[in-house]
Amino acid sequence: MKSLGSIRRDFAPWSDRDAKPYILFDGVTKQFGEFKAVDDLTLTIYEGEFFALLGASGCGKSTLLRMLAGFEAPSRGNIVIDGEDLAGTPPYRRPVNMMFQSYALFPHMSVEKNVAFGLRQERMPRDQIAERVDQVLRLVKLENYASRRPDQLSGGQRQRVALARSLAKRPKVLLLDEPLGALDKKLREETQFELADLQHQLGTTFIMVTHDQEEAMTMADRIAVMDQGKIVQVATPEEIYEAPNSRFVADFVGNVNVLEAKVLRAEGGRMSLEAAAGFTIETVNAVDASPGQTVFYALRPEKLRISGEPLTGSNVVAGEVWDIAYFGHVTSFRIKLDSGEIMKVAMINATRVSPLQLTWHDRAWLQFDDDAGLVLTR
Secondary structure, X not given: OOOOHHHHHHOOHHHOOOOOXXXXXXXXXXXXXXXXXXXEEEEEEOOOOEXXXXXXXXXXXXXXXXXXXXXXXXXXXXXXXXXXXXXXXXXXXXXXXXXXXXXXXXXXXXXXXXXXXXXXXXXXXXXXXXXXXXXXXHHOOOHHHOOOOHHHOOHHHHHHHHHHHHHHOOOOEEEEEOOOOOOOHHHHXXXXXXXXXXXXXXXXXXXXXXXXXXXXXXXOOEEEEEEOOEEEEEEOHHHHHHOOOOHHHHHHOOOOEEEEEEEEEEEOOEEEEEEOOOOEEEEOOOOOOXXXXXXXXXXXXHHOEEEOOOOOOOOEEXXXXXXXXXXXXXXXXXEEEOOOOEEEEEEEOOOOOOOOOOOOOOEEEEEOOOOOOEEEOO
């Protein structure tokens, strides 16, 4: 399947003040006894968007999806799709369909009959069913597997059958609950791009629940990071990674070094920080903070340079090589600073033989640019 590449970057209705949300969660709360699975949550999603709900187990993301599908009712608040309040609307009358993690295929039915099942339940004419099934099987590249049963397919093929069955009814919104969780790592990586490209080809609104950061970053137009029933940040993958609004988001999405520090000076868009780890940080990414105030400096491992020779200049700190992990395309170092803190460093292996000859317990120096990290106040 040909990748759509940069086409996705042109899709940004949330930046248009006149754009109307397609899906609205308005002050939604869901309680189970005294426990609030979703807590006074408000969220807008736009038509044609691939939206990801990202968070750890128990954060409320699946409950939110189930309320949209109609499997759970909100304790308070409203859920609206395309201007229609869904209160009291049963699942089978909602313009949504859900693809479950388990795929839930009928083992005794062929691929063709699995895909056609929902259409037959709606008593669609037989010739229209055949045409629709043929369309969606060609869409997911399974037209030559129509007569096979699920146990005769690979994991990736079963995933595509489940997707075809979900799309056959042409829902306005497709809900995906951990859609790639049953696939092995390599197949999951390949399927991420296929699924994202298919969604943009169809223009259907997709809402995906996942705890996998890579899945969300690869496929979604926007991501909502959730914690304890609340949304912590909603933004594009780039913004979530490069401009997290809190330590929680910075730490949850990707690897990061979070250094506690006090503000020394802040003027002209620059800041000087005294890190608790015992060195001075100079940054151009100033925030509204006063001298003496405690802040946190978030620095991604790939933004650091590492050397076995002493480095000079600003934003330099030394330590001892504590751990090394070789991943092929990148080597990960854990450096124990003289203060005892551990700093994570990621070095891209751009050549077959690394010019950096560092091993365990060697002395190492780290350096980063003044625009490499982000100052956080919470």
